[in-house]
Amino acid sequence: MARPEGFMKRYFDYNLALTKEKLRKSAGKDTFISQCVSNIEDIDKAANLLSKRLREWYELYNPELSRATPDHAVFASLITAGTDEKPADSMGSPVSPEDRVAMVNLAKRIADLYTLRKEHEAYLDETMEAFCPNIHALAGTLVGAKLIAQAGTLKRLAELTSSTVQLLGAEKALFRHLTTGARSPKHGIILQHPLLQRAKAADRGKVARALADKISLAARLDFFKGQFMGDTLREELEKRFRQS
Amino acid sequence: MARPEGFMKRYFDYNLALTKEKLRKSAGKDTFISQCVSNIEDIDKAANLLSKRLREWYELYNPELSRATPDHAVFASLITAGTDEKPADSMGSPVSPEDRVAMVNLAKRIADLYTLRKEHEAYLDETMEAFCPNIHALAGTLVGAKLIAQAGTLKRLAELTSSTVQLLGAEKALFRHLTTGARSPKHGIILQHPLLQRAKAADRGKVARALADKISLAARLDFFKGQFMGDTLREELEKRFRQS
Numbered sequence: 001m002a003r004p005e006g007f008m009k010r011y012f013d014y015n016l017a018l019t020k021e022k023l024r025k026s027a028g029k030d031t032f033i034s035q036c037v038s039n040i041e042d043i044d045k046a047a048n049l050l051s052k053r054l055r056e057w058y059e060l061y062n063p064e065l066s067r068a069t070p071d072h073a074v075f076a077s078l079i080t081a082g083t084d085e086k087p088a089d090s091m092g093s094p095v096s097p098e099d100r101v102a103m104v105n106l107a108k109r110i111a112d113l114y115t116l117r118k119e120h121e122a123y124l125d126e127t128m129e130a131f132c133p134n135i136h137a138l139a140g141t142l143v144g145a146k147l148i149a150q151a152g153t154l155k156r157l158a159e160l161t162s163s164t165v166q167l168l169g170a171e172k173a174l175f176r177h178l179t180t181g182a183r184s185p186k187h188g189i190i191l192q193h194p195l196l197q198r199a200k201a202a203d204r205g206k207v208a209r210a211l212a213d214k215i216s217l218a219a220r221l222d223f224f225k226g227q228f229m230g231d232t233l234r235e236e237l238e239k240r241f242r243q244s
Numbered sequence: 245m246a247r248p249e250g251f252m253k254r255y256f257d258y259n260l261a262l263t264k265e266k267l268r269k270s271a272g273k274d275t276f277i278s279q280c281v282s283n284i285e286d287i288d289k290a291a292n293l294l295s296k297r298l299r300e301w302y303e304l305y306n307p308e309l310s311r312a313t314p315d316h317a318v319f320a321s322l323i324t325a326g327t328d329e330k331p332a333d334s335m336g337s338p339v340s341p342e343d344r345v346a347m348v349n350l351a352k353r354i355a356d357l358y359t360l361r362k363e364h365e366a367y368l369d370e371t372m373e374a375f376c377p378n379i380h381a382l383a384g385t386l387v388g389a390k391l392i393a394q395a396g397t398l399k400r401l402a403e404l405t406s407s408t409v410q411l412l413g414a415e416k417a418l419f420r421h422l423t424t425g426a427r428s429p430k431h432g433i434i435l436q437h438p439l440l441q442r443a444k445a446a447d448r449g450k451v452a453r454a455l456a457d458k459i460s461l462a463a464r465l466d467f468f469k470g471q472f473m474g475d476t477l478r479e480e481l482e483k484r485f486r487q488s
Binding site: 020023024025031032035036038039042043045046049050053056057060089091092093094095098099101102105106109112113116119120123126127 | 264267268269275276279280282283286287289290293294297300301304333335336337338339342343345346349350353356357360363364367370371
């Protein structure tokens with residue numbers, strides 16, 4: 001399209017500037033929170049993929065250490081630090097210095113990815129504490145961020161009914177329920193919350209409902225810049241479901 | 245099982261030692277080559293996954309740079325180096341210093357993964373030059389290593405007929421051909437060889453057959469520690485198919 005001239009040009013330029021301005025304002029903190037929590041999930045995927053490869057490779061040389069160290073992050077950092085001792089009667093093959101360097105380089109990058117994950121979790125933690133203190137205190141960093149990411153924005157999350165909040169992230173199971181008559185899901189993302197993790201299977205529905213109620217309230221408090229009472233909300237729930 | 249005693253114990257221990265010795269010898273250079281080339285593929289996957297995330301995130305801040313830099317590795321290193329200039333009339337939102345640090349940290353790890361890929365390719369290059377110089381010279385580092393990985397060992401690769409070498413890595417298409425009568429595949433991994441990449445579509449079958457023939461010969465030369473003639477083999481092919 002040829003650029004217009006004269007009055008039309010000024011009109012066009014003004015419109016363009018307005019649109020750019022709107023776009024600039026469209027990326028709020030909730031967008032960053034969504035990006036960061038999805039990114040943490042991707043880092044996990046990448047670190048897992050490379051860790052499996054490292055183990056398969058390293059087990060040719062020293063299978064005993066790999067079997068004795070189930071945690072991927074610990075395993076990678078042992079090799080990076082050079083404290084990966086090989087038993088005298090190991091079943092592994094000897095390797096050349098170059099083979100070893102190649103493995104250590106891989107381990108180093110994996111250890112770095114786990115460091116990155118921690119850095120991003122700390123960033124997410126700070127950002128949420130400032131942006132949505134109630135959700136942060138009640139739901140925790142990761143669960144809270146995933147809820148915001150799933151809803152899209154804090155505004156959307158605040159507008160959802162608490163029964164929708166309860167099922168956020170369980171859309172697949174919900175549609176299976178609606179179309180095939182399978183059992184309805186009791187919880188989505190909030191299942192990862194410590195309160196639900198601790199609850200007995202029979203109580204999960206009840207706990208999930210109560211937790212979703214409070215999260216829904218917390219989201220409204222955060223969106224409308226209400227008072228801070230996330231701690232109180234959490235304590236109430238903890239007290240109520242202590243025995244379960 | 246309780247450990248046996250006396251003579252049986254000596255017999256048991258000797259057997260155990262023998263088995264360990266065999267295991268130790270079972271990991272030859274070809275195993276390392278297979279591991280390394282699979283690892284390079286995994287690094288690509290991981291770097292791609294994280295690069296897509298970085299772009300989605302970074303585009304909130306400076307979409308223009310992301311659009312102007314299609315190469316993932318270059319994009320990550322620009323941000324890492326801090327030379328990612330933002331146009332004055334950018335459509336991106338301003339970000340807080342913490343948001344920026346989080347993105348730069350991610351970019352740094354991605355740039356590191358691309359460095360790791362280069363290190364591993366150099367290691368693979370050296371290892372193959374020493375272990376299978378003919379395959380290395382004729383097929384190239386990555387194609388050669390993938391063929392060894394697909395065959396399992398250099399021994400297995402040397403034992404395969406050249407028509408099998410031609411189709412290594414195209415097993416899926418081959419079985420589709422056998423079961424449904426679809427067109428038979430003309431090439432597997434060797435399609436990635438520069439000679440085939442340059443060839444016209446109509447000539448690909450012919451070039452693939454000739455290349456597989458020579459690779460099969462090169463594998464036998466390498467396995468039986470024959471003379472080095474990988475360069476000559478490659479030159480012959482280059483000359484023969486120059487016009488195609």
